[in-house]
Amino acid sequence: MLELQGVSRLFGGLAALNTVNMTVNAGKVVGLIGPNGAGKTTLINCVSGLDHPTSGVIHFDGVEIQNKAPHQITALGLGRTYQNIRLFGDLTVLENVIIAQHQHGKANLLDSLFQSPRHRREFKQQVERAFELLKRFHLDSFSDSRAGGLPYGDQRRLEMARAVATAPRLILLDEPTAGMNPVETHEFGEQILKLRDDGLTLLVIEHDMALISQVCDEVYVLNFGEMIANGTVDAIKQNQDVIEAYLGRED
Numbered sequence: 001m002l003e004l005q006g007v008s009r010l011f012g013g014l015a016a017l018n019t020v021n022m023t024v025n026a027g028k029v030v031g032l033i034g035p036n037g038a039g040k041t042t043l044i045n046c047v048s049g050l051d052h053p054t055s056g057v058i059h060f061d062g063v064e065i066q067n068k069a070p071h072q073i074t075a076l077g078l079g080r081t082y083q084n085i086r087l088f089g090d091l092t093v094l095e096n097v098i099i100a101q102h103q104h105g106k107a108n109l110l111d112s113l114f115q116s117p118r119h120r121r122e123f124k125q126q127v128e129r130a131f132e133l134l135k136r137f138h139l140d141s142f143s144d145s146r147a148g149g150l151p152y153g154d155q156r157r158l159e160m161a162r163a164v165a166t167a168p169r170l171i172l173l174d175e176p177t178a179g180m181n182p183v184e185t186h187e188f189g190e191q192i193l194k195l196r197d198d199g200l201t202l203l204v205i206e207h208d209m210a211l212i213s214q215v216c217d218e219v220y221v222l223n224f225g226e227m228i229a230n231g232t233v234d235a236i237k238q239n240q241d242v243i244e245a246y247l248g249r250e251d
């Protein structure tokens with residue numbers, strides 16, 4: 001479903017990504033781990049069109065996307081969340097999800113605010129769908145609250161609801177449980193598995209190995225821009241290169 005071939009991203013002399021290869025198969029939850037500064041966010045920025053590789057090719061469902069703009073990639077069926085939460089803080093929780101639905105590109109938000117019966121009907125359906133998403137992520141009781149005033153964990157769940165609202169087939173999550181307690185994190189993991197059971201594919205960046213173990217079918221490990229390992233969670237945990245990347249080499 002997603003394939004990176006020889007992807008590099010240079011920032012001046014620094015290779016944030018160095019000839020990275022990665023495959024994400026449909027219907028899987030794939031983890032992407034690595035120490036701080038390893039290049040994880042750079043990788044998903046290159047996949048989602050926010051950034052572009054210096055060289056290399058990225059295919060999403062057979063389409064070359066490395067030179068496309070974010071809205072084009074969203075329209076192809078790729079959603080994401082951000083490590084630094086990006087919400088419309090002054091809009092309500094419900095409005096944030098409704099706007100995300102429009103990022104899918106089909107209807108225009110202003111169009112649906114016109115008063116024709118058809119547009120009103122469509123808008124009503126969008127509100128209903130948005131409410132279903134809020135319920136799914138336990139946010140329905142805050143639908144009228146200002147998004148920026150929510151606690152951190154709720155803002156992360158709202159980001160997830162917004163990503164799902166774009167009707168994606170693949171979702172990229174950048175540290176989705178940062179700031180959540182262990183109970184919230186585990187519950188979030190169950191939501192990830194439910195989305196997978198619904199047929200979605202997910203790529204999850206996380207430092208929380210409990211979440212990685214809970215949800216991932218397979219894990220990739222980045223270190224200083226290089227993909228140093230790939231395999232099951234159990235194999236990765238015992239991989240000597242991975243242990244050294246995290247703990248440093250014992251000479």
Ligand SMILES: Nc1ncnc2c1ncn2[C@@H]1O[C@H](COP(=O)(O)OP(=O)(O)OP(=O)(O)O)[C@@H](O)[C@H]1O
Nearest residue numbers: 011014016034035036037038039040041042043083
């Ligand atoms: N726009 C930029 N300009 C220059 N250097 C950058 C830029 N973006 C990222 N980098 C550098 O690229 C490297 C990889 O950064 P990246 O944010 O992808 O790491 P990460 O694995 O997501 O780390 P973390 O776990 O801390 O989020 C770092 O050394 C970072 O300083």
Ligand SMILES: [Mg+2]
Nearest residue numbers: 040041042083
């Ligand atoms: Mg990052």
